[in-house]
Amino acid sequence: MARPAFSTQPSRAGRRLRRAILVAFLVVVAVVLVLPLTLTQQAADANLDPTTLGIDFAMNKSIVRTETTIAMFVALAAAWNLIGGLTGYAAFGNVAFFGLGAYTVGYLTDKLHLSFALALPLAPVVAAAFAGLIGLPLLRLRGHYFAIATLGTGIAVGEVIKNLDVFGGATGLFPPILRHADALFFYLMAANAGLAVLVTWLVLRSRFGYGLIAIRENEEAASVLGVNTTAYKVGAFALAAALTGLAGGIFAQWASFIDQESVFPIQYNVEMILMAIIGGAGTLFGPVAGAIVLEWLILELAGGGASAVYAQIGLGLLLAVTVIFVPRGVVDFFGGSSRLTLGYLRRTLRETSV
Amino acid sequence: MTGVLELESVTKRFGGVAALTDVSFSVGEGEILGLIGPNGAGKTTLLNCISGVYRLDAGKISLQGRRIDGLPPHQVARLGIGRTFQVVKPFASMTVRENAAVGALFGSAQAHMAPKAAFAWADEVLEMVGLAPKARLTVGSLTIPDRKRLEVARALATKPRLLLLDEVMAGLNPVEVDEALEMVRRVHAGGITIVLIEHVMRVVVGVCDRVIVLHMGQFLAEGTPDEVLQDRRVVEAYLGEKYAARRHG
Numbered sequence: 086m087a088r089p090a091f092s093t094q095p096s097r098a099g100r101r102l103r104r105a106i107l108v109a110f111l112v113v114v115a116v117v118l119v120l121p122l123t124l125t126q127q128a129a130d131a132n133l134d135p136t137t138l139g140i141d142f143a144m145n146k147s148i149v150r151t152e153t154t155i156a157m158f159v160a161l162a163a164a165w166n167l168i169g170g171l172t173g174y175a176a177f178g179n180v181a182f183f184g185l186g187a188y189t190v191g192y193l194t195d196k197l198h199l200s201f202a203l204a205l206p207l208a209p210v211v212a213a214a215f216a217g218l219i220g221l222p223l224l225r226l227r228g229h230y231f232a233i234a235t236l237g238t239g240i241a242v243g244e245v246i247k248n249l250d251v252f253g254g255a256t257g258l259f260p261p262i263l264r265h266a267d268a269l270f271f272y273l274m275a276a277n278a279g280l281a282v283l284v285t286w287l288v289l290r291s292r293f294g295y296g297l298i299a300i301r302e303n304e305e306a307a308s309v310l311g312v313n314t315t316a317y318k319v320g321a322f323a324l325a326a327a328l329t330g331l332a333g334g335i336f337a338q339w340a341s342f343i344d345q346e347s348v349f350p351i352q353y354n355v356e357m358i359l360m361a362i363i364g365g366a367g368t369l370f371g372p373v374a375g376a377i378v379l380e381w382l383i384l385e386l387a388g389g390g391a392s393a394v395y396a397q398i399g400l401g402l403l404l405a406v407t408v409i410f411v412p413r414g415v416v417d418f419f420g421g422s423s424r425l426t427l428g429y430l431r432r433t434l435r436e437t438s439v
Numbered sequence: 440m441t442g443v444l445e446l447e448s449v450t451k452r453f454g455g456v457a458a459l460t461d462v463s464f465s466v467g468e469g470e471i472l473g474l475i476g477p478n479g480a481g482k483t484t485l486l487n488c489i490s491g492v493y494r495l496d497a498g499k500i501s502l503q504g505r506r507i508d509g510l511p512p513h514q515v516a517r518l519g520i521g522r523t524f525q526v527v528k529p530f531a532s533m534t535v536r537e538n539a540a541v542g543a544l545f546g547s548a549q550a551h552m553a554p555k556a557a558f559a560w561a562d563e564v565l566e567m568v569g570l571a572p573k574a575r576l577t578v579g580s581l582t583i584p585d586r587k588r589l590e591v592a593r594a595l596a597t598k599p600r601l602l603l604l605d606e607v608m609a610g611l612n613p614v615e616v617d618e619a620l621e622m623v624r625r626v627h628a629g630g631i632t633i634v635l636i637e638h639v640m641r642v643v644v645g646v647c648d649r650v651i652v653l654h655m656g657q658f659l660a661e662g663t664p665d666e667v668l669q670d671r672r673v674v675e676a677y678l679g680e681k682y683a684a685r686r687h688g
Binding site for chain 2: 290291292295296298299301302303305306307308309310311312313314315367
């Protein structure tokens with residue numbers, strides 16, 4: 086169906102609004118980035134003086150923990166976007182890469198007594214190598230078949246590792262605890278999130294990125310135009326795996342205890358996909374926005390008890406509404422070339438309904 | 440004569456159905472070769488075999504003396520064979536310009552340009568096929584004739600030495616056919632050898648140097664357009680008595 090061409094020239098008021106949003110965004114980013122440093126400093130001070138240990142200390146730690154978790158999911162969603170959003174292959178098992186990265190760091194630090202700094206760079210390498218290995222056969226599948234095969238892989242890897250005694254078996258692994266390192270873990274996670282966005286930006290501007298999008302739009306046409314589809318798909322998969330594995334590696338040291346349940350959680354697969362799709366799959370900032378909003382909601386709402394149930398219902402509702410009314414994600418809805426109008430919702434509803 | 444493209448006993452089966460049986464011919468340098476025949480004759484299958492989308496069950500295909508059967512499509516493209524699809528396959532989320540640029544970013548060894556050069560070449564190609572004014576639109580807003588032009592533009596952007604056109608004139612009105620004919624002549628004048636599948640006989644007579652007729656997956660006849668269109672076997676298998684009567688009437 087033909088869509089009317091959107092005006093690419095926003096009005097003056099629109100430009101001013103957009104600039105205001107950008108400034109506000111940068112201020113928030115600055116606060117978020119500096120906060121952990123001051124908070125953990127207070128926390129460390131408090132730790133030295135037991136009399137001041139109290140509610141502030143716990144609160145500060147919890148804020149930093151929230152920020153670190155959100156940064157981790159930004160990286161996971163942005164990484165998934167490379168294979169799921171840009172290339173159009175709905176990978177449902179990226180948690181395997183997260184777990185492999187975590188177990189790489191866990192094994193090297195706990196069993197081989199390597200330092201965290203030496204172990205961490207190997208996490209993305211192991212994850213990417215594994216992605217290359219399974220990518221060659223799995224990326225021949227399309228649509229639901231690919232999704233199911235990756236979902237199975239994600240579960241299988243965790244089960245296999247749980248049953249290997251070298252990796253601690255059901256007991257798990259214990260990387261030596263790093264004390265007073267809350268800020269360090271936040272900055273590592275944030276740096277990985279930034280790296281994921283930077284990689285996406287570079288990919289989107291490159292021949293590689295055009296090849297991936299061509300594959301998503303029509304794989305056969307891409308191949309007769311000269312795109313080495315196999316190499317490109319495996320490349321995108323491995324890149325996503327490396328970023329996901331790095332997040333897993335940081336997580337292992339941060340948690341200082343890992344087992345199958347903690348680093349192969351199946352719901353991570355769903356969450357990172359939801360984040361990317363709600364934010365805008367295939368876009369640069371969509372997965373970032375989706376991860377921040379969604380993970381914040383999850384952490385706030387799913388505190389436990391009855392609210393956890395409401396959180397689940399809310400997430401499901403949110404996904405349904407997004408897919409029907411804003412299929413190109415909230416980033417497309419609020420920014421880009423379109424306008425915030427009811428007409429937008431009506432048009433997309435026509436596009437998404439049969 | 441050794442041609443740019445040589446086919447020797449090309450055979451392709453789908454299960455028990457023989458889509459192509461023992462098809463051999465060659466395409467000369469700088470030629471415009473027409474490929475005609477009734478629906479289901481195997482024309483598109485043949486194009487898919489040449490461009491590497493299908494693997495052969497038997498036979499050989501070579502480009503300038505080099506075997507290309509068995510190569511994956513992207514390597515065939517790299518060696519200089521560009522093609523269009525009968526059912527257009529645009530990259531829907533991209534603009535017209537970006538679609539053409541993909542051909543230039545990848546394509547033959549002569550193409551494979553860096554992004555900046557690729558977009559500049561894409562603009563030239565869009566000019567050549569008459570899509571330059573619509574370069575910044577997304578594919579969704581293009582008419583059918585424009586989408587067919589875009590197929591050609593994308594294939595041209597790969598800088599092919601051999602271009603395979605699969606019914607780029609089907610569904611066009613007479614004025615649009617004339618424009619498309621003009622486009623094919625311009626492309627050919629640029630030194631590109633062309634193989635085209637076509638049902639519009641006006642096109643076949645208008646631009647083809649030579650015509651090959653396929654029927655039920657087999658080679659039926661070959662010759663200049665006039666020779667072939669008067670061939671009894673071709674009239675019986677494909678054109679029908681009415682067409683022959685009209686031509687001679």
